[in-house]
Amino acid sequence: MRAALLALAFLLAGLAQAASIAMPGSGRPLWLLQLVSLGVLAFGLRRLRDENAGWRRAGLHAWLFSTAWLSGTFWWLFISMHTYGGLAAPLAAIAVLALAAALGLYYALAGAWFVRRGPRGTVTGALVFAALWTLAELVRGSWFTGFPWGAGGYAHVEGPLSGWAPWIGVYGIGAVAALAAALVALARPAARAELAGAALLVAVAFGFPLVAQPSRGEAAGTLQVALLQGNIAQDEKFVPNGGIENALRWYGEQLRDARASLVVTPETAIPLLPQQLPAGYLEAIQARYASGSQAAVVGLPLGDRQGYTNTVLGFRPGATSAYAYSKHHLVPFGEFIPFGFRWFIDMMSIPLGDFRSGGLAQPALAWQGQRIAPNICYEDLFGDEIGANFRDAATAPTILLNVSNIAWFGDSIAIDQHLAISRMRALEFARPMVRATNTGATVVIDAEGHVTHALPRLTRGVLEAPVEGRTGLTPYARWVAHLGLWPLWGLACAIVAVAFVRRRRAA
Structure with a gap:
């Protein structure tokens, strides 16, 4: 009975x-809930270690936690595969669960290592827990092109840890959160010094951002934008x-009539290759913005049936x-077909499903004193790749400009997560x-992360x-x-390595 309750606690956490x-319903991030969840994970692993349950059982329980977390995060992939991709509902559900279970193995290994080799002290144990958690997050975000959607640090876009963002980024915030949660979960009331x-x-973790805010630079002028949300199902x-025809008509009218300095459409708002468009359609947009004081950014595929890119074109006087x-970081299955998975894609109906990748750190669009760096759809998930634009x-x-089409996932929590x-x-x-999307969230976010x-x-406007x-x-x-995420990799690996060596010497 106790074993079942412990497994249930890991699943609920x-x-x-x-x-x-x-949060379903409000869409707001809940930083305290994320800390509590990590605390339950750390406390549960400590209990298993104290009971000499073994590393295999620890790995299994950490895997239950991570599989529940990840499937609960991106369950909406079911909508894209079943509702719009035509995959049978049981197969779509199995595919989502299989992806979560596979990615959860990284956290299973972290949990198993913590119980088998982790130090028993509160502070040292918490440091190793945070390092292992961070390594699992980094591996998930990089291996096999990476799928870091739902990383724990995103819960802290609001709250006391958000001030760490301009210092150490989302993965660093996740590490600080894991450290803080584990310090509380692993502390033993009898050990006053450790407490x-x-x-x-x-x-320190919560107070540092309050007293060490970095400079946020200088204002570089104001640009009036018009962001188009077509709401095409x-x-x-x-x-x-x-x-x-609906998209061509509506976006064509808005691009023609807009009065803002910069007009932006969502990702693939024009859903045809240029040679498939009505005669003169793209040329009319180009002529509209060839003179005057306005510019436009238009999303469409470029190329031909032998190869095409997910692209935004910028028209300016x-x-x-x-x-x-052109989009650099493509979505597996949705935009490129991983080796050996052609059979899976053939079971669905996904138009324009095999794009070519654009280059990293492509030049920004210069307009009215601004340098505007586009990213397409889930490319804004990879902060280190966006960071390549900041070398000089x-x-x-x-x-920063994101253009997206999340209509693939319906009216789901994916909109709020993005x-x-x-x-x-x-x-x-x-x-x-600045975000221009097909169905939401079309917003302007300021330099302090506020909408x-x-x-x-799900409205047209x-x-x-x-x-x-x-x-x-x-x-x-x-x-x-200049360094990508390697400093975080190095620090986390160093903490784990030092703990391993110390444990071996003490044995």
């Missing part, structure tokens, strides 16, 4: 971790005489050719993030708002631009 990133040390470290998007940014302060973006991701990027780089203007989701660009580099932007 994992689901709480999922809810903490964007005092744990309390001091928790106080995914099951209509590629239908002739339906969603295609005085330019001899259109600006182009003189050419670093002043505004908003939290974009807010974290704004905090890390102290840059506004200043927003359209209601135009969001007109001012955006203040920013210059300067945060500490995170400086080190991640």
Whole structure:
């Protein structure tokens, strides 16, 4: 009975971790719930260690936690595969669970190692727990192209740990959260010295951002934007005489009539290759913005049936050719087919499902004193790749721009989760993030991560708002631009290695 209750506690804690990133109903992040969830994980692993339950059982319980957390986070993949991809419901459910279970193995290994080799002291144990948690998060975010959606640090886009973002980024915040939670969970009331040390470290973790705020740079002027949200249903998007004509008509009218300095459409708002468009359609947009004081960013696929890219084109006065940014980090299955999985894709109906990748750190769009760096869909999930644009302060973006189409996932929590991701990027780089999406969230986020203007989701409309660009580099932007995430890898590995050596010498 006790074993069943312990397993249930791990499962519920994992689901709480999922809810903490964007609470169902409100969509708000709940930083305290994320800390409690991690605390339950650390406490449960300590109990298993104290009971000499063995590393295999510890790994199993950590796997239960992570599988519940991850499947509870990205369950909406079921909608894309079944509702819009045509995959049978049982197979779609199995696919989501299998992905969560596979990614959960990283955390299972971390839990098993903690119980088998981790130190028993409160402070040293908490440091190793945080290091192992961070390594599992980094592996999930990088191996096999990476799928770090729902990383624990996103729950802290609000709250006392959000001030760490411009210093150490989302993974660093996740490490600090894991450290703070483990210090409380592993502390033993009888060990006063350890309790005092744990309390001091928790106080530092929460207090540091309040007294060590980095410079957020200088204002770089204001740009008036118009963000278009067409609300084209995914099951209509590629239908002739339906969603295609609807999109071409509505986006064409808005691009023609807009009065803002910069007009932005969502990802693949124009759902056809240029050669498939009605005669003169793209040329009319280009002519509209060839003179005057306005520019436009338009999302569409480029290429031909032998190969195409997910691209945004920028049209502006005085330019001899259109600006182009092509998506670099593609979505497995949705935008490229991993080796050996053609059979799986063939079971679904996904148009334009095998894109070519664009390059990393492509030039920004220069317009009216701003340097605007686009990213497409879930590319804003990879802060280290966005950071590659900040290697030179003189050419670093002043505004970040995300264009997305999350209609694949319906009216689900994916919209709120993606908003939290974009807010974290704004905090890390102290840059506004402008989002133009098909169904939501179409918003303007300022350089402090606050949503200043927003359209209601699942409605058709135009969001007109001012955006203040920013210059300067945060500490995170400086080190991640040149070193990527390697400092976090190195620090976490060093902590685990030192603990391992000390444990071997003491044995």
